[in-house]
Amino acid sequence: MNEPGPAIRLDHVSKAFGTFRVLDDVSISIPRGRATVVLGRSGTGKSVTLRHIVGLLQPDAGRVFVDDAEITALSPSELAVVRQRIGFLFQNAALFDSITVAENVAFPLRRHSTLTDGEIRARALEKLAAVGLARAAESMPGALSGGMRKRAGLARAMALDPAILLVDEPSAGLDPVTSEEIDDLLVQLKAERGTTLVVVTHNIPSARRIADTMLFLHEGRVLARGTAEELERSEHELVRKFMQSEAGG
Amino acid sequence: MSGFVREVVVTRLARGGHAMTFAGRALRDIFRPPFELKETARQVYELGWRSLPLIAAAGYAVGIVMSMHTRASLERFGAEALVPAGLALALVRETGPLVCGLLLSGRVGAGVGAELGAMKVTEQIDALEAVAVDSFKFLVVTRVVACMIAMPILTAVMNFMGMLGGWTAESAVSGMGFEAYFRAAFSLLQFSDYVPGTLKTMVFGFIIAVTASYLGVHTSGGTQGVGYAATRSVVTASILMIAANVVLVRLIFFIFPEMAE
Ligand SMILES: Nc1ncnc2c1ncn2[C@@H]1O[C@H](COP(=O)(O)OP(=O)(O)OP(=O)(O)O)[C@@H](O)[C@H]1O
Numbered sequence: 281m282n283e284p285g286p287a288i289r290l291d292h293v294s295k296a297f298g299t300f301r302v303l304d305d306v307s308i309s310i311p312r313g314r315a316t317v318v319l320g321r322s323g324t325g326k327s328v329t330l331r332h333i334v335g336l337l338q339p340d341a342g343r344v345f346v347d348d349a350e351i352t353a354l355s356p357s358e359l360a361v362v363r364q365r366i367g368f369l370f371q372n373a374a375l376f377d378s379i380t381v382a383e384n385v386a387f388p389l390r391r392h393s394t395l396t397d398g399e400i401r402a403r404a405l406e407k408l409a410a411v412g413l414a415r416a417a418e419s420m421p422g423a424l425s426g427g428m429r430k431r432a433g434l435a436r437a438m439a440l441d442p443a444i445l446l447v448d449e450p451s452a453g454l455d456p457v458t459s460e461e462i463d464d465l466l467v468q469l470k471a472e473r474g475t476t477l478v479v480v481t482h483n484i485p486s487a488r489r490i491a492d493t494m495l496f497l498h499e500g501r502v503l504a505r506g507t508a509e510e511l512e513r514s515e516h517e518l519v520r521k522f523m524q525s526e527a528g529g
Numbered sequence: 530m531s532g533f534v535r536e537v538v539v540t541r542l543a544r545g546g547h548a549m550t551f552a553g554r555a556l557r558d559i560f561r562p563p564f565e566l567k568e569t570a571r572q573v574y575e576l577g578w579r580s581l582p583l584i585a586a587a588g589y590a591v592g593i594v595m596s597m598h599t600r601a602s603l604e605r606f607g608a609e610a611l612v613p614a615g616l617a618l619a620l621v622r623e624t625g626p627l628v629c630g631l632l633l634s635g636r637v638g639a640g641v642g643a644e645l646g647a648m649k650v651t652e653q654i655d656a657l658e659a660v661a662v663d664s665f666k667f668l669v670v671t672r673v674v675a676c677m678i679a680m681p682i683l684t685a686v687m688n689f690m691g692m693l694g695g696w697t698a699e700s701a702v703s704g705m706g707f708e709a710y711f712r713a714a715f716s717l718l719q720f721s722d723y724v725p726g727t728l729k730t731m732v733f734g735f736i737i738a739v740t741a742s743y744l745g746v747h748t749s750g751g752t753q754g755v756g757y758a759a760t761r762s763v764v765t766a767s768i769l770m771i772a773a774n775v776v777l778v779r780l781i782f783f784i785f786p787e788m789a790e
């Protein structure tokens with residue numbers, strides 16, 4: 281598990297939508313087996329960055345590497361293999377709304393594992409229990425609250441025990457207690473399985489609990505990177521202000 | 530002004546080319562493993578089986594009406610005996626496939642356009658891709674194959690129900706028996722009447738599913754966009770199908786010259 285080199289690397293990535301440049305020559309290196317928290321104001325391209333890592337968006341310029349595979353240069357079938365090693369929690373959870381919560385979590389297993397029906401079911405329930413949703417297993421996604429949907433999405437992202445977990449705002453819509461439980465779960469995944477975490481969040485207390493390192497995105501660039509203490513002493517006022525906020529959400 | 534016109538024409542052509550590429554990919558991927566058999570079966574049920582009541586009821590009603598018209602026309606020549614056979618020919622060759630296709634582009638076009646459109650705007654299609662599923666195969670090819678399987682079967686059902694409607698009308702007027710009616714109806718039908726009609730319905734199924742899928746997965750603009758996708762799917766699929774029908778009839782007459790007699 282202790283392969284050398286970063287788990288994820290963005291190499292001079294630029295991305296524009298129309299004339300609006302979201303990422304402007306961004307280079308990021310995400311260390312393996314560590315937790316990296318991505319901070320930044322709303323609309324600065326945090327979700328766009330995550331989407332580049334799984335190949336849901338293609339950069340206009342630059343390259344993206346996951347485990348030394350160049351995502352931008354892979355064939356669809358090669359990309360599918362890499363994607364099986366990555367769990368992705370969408371900002372809006374993006375649950376499949378025509379199947380139950382348990383079936384959502386089972387979906388990646390049904391597609392990519394050789395487990396039996398019973399084993400898949402057990403694994404799905406285990407993942408749901410880990411996010412505190414065991415009782416909602418048979419509900420349809422439409423019947424869940426926003427925070428529950430988020431946690432179901434996290435359970436689905438964890439289904440294949442991915443080596444890399446990309447999480448877009450896990451604590452959005454969660455109460456402080458549940459939010460802390462999710463943070464603990466993520467930290468535990470990292471400690472026990474050596475999972476590489478990339479977590480986007482606006483919740484600074486949560487970021488402090490999770491992060492080994494932090495990245496601060498601003499106007500298409502990485503404005504600051506380092507530990508929480510380093511960001512607190514940043515030369516940029518915006519970064520210091522961010523770090524002082526105690527508000528969750 | 531001419532710059533504007535040129536721009537409109539160019540974007541239209543680009544979009545058309547894009548759609549053609551999409552259709553070509555669908556056609557190619559039908560034959561390329563892995564096959565999503567389970568999902569295809571589910572779509573045959575959703576799109577095909579659940580269209581049965583609509584198709585059966587419509588076929589029966591169309592059969593009654595067509596039979597009455599055919600009788601009114603043939604009576605002038607004293608050729609009432611030809612009513613069953615005339616109706617059968619009309620249904621099998623043209624009315625069955627066309628009416629069935631139009632009904633299906635209504636039901637399937639709106640359903641698939643809205644479903645895939647909603648999946649697109651709620652990022653469920655991205656979520657499929659993120660869990661390493663080929664969303665094109667899983668969502669589009671399954672629906673295309675399901676429609677191509679369902680259309681010929683539904684058309685056969687429509688034709689049969691149409692004949693049943695025809696017999697209902699005929700027996701009310703002349704008291705003709707069930708067996709005698711159907712023997713008369715099939716007397717003029719030949720194998721070559723069925724083949725092109727059936728192939729044609731498969732093409733219709735392809736057109737309907739590809740159009741609705743294309744507009745569905747390219748939906749943008751939230752809930753309103755989903756509404757547009759559904760509406761445009763029905764309209765576009767119907768028009769493309771009617772246009773394709775003209776070409777196909779020409780083609781069929783070319784390949785099966787005896788049908789033009
Ligand atoms: N598919 C898209 N088409 C057009 N513009 C897009 C698209 N995706 C993102 N953008 C734009 O890119 C910018 C960055 O979006 P992104 O979702 O990455 O923001 P974010 O940092 O995640 O913000 P938030 O914290 O609010 O989630 C936004 O201005 C958004 O409008």
Ligand SMILES: [Mg+2]
Pocket residue numbers: 326327328371448
């Ligand atoms: Mg975001």
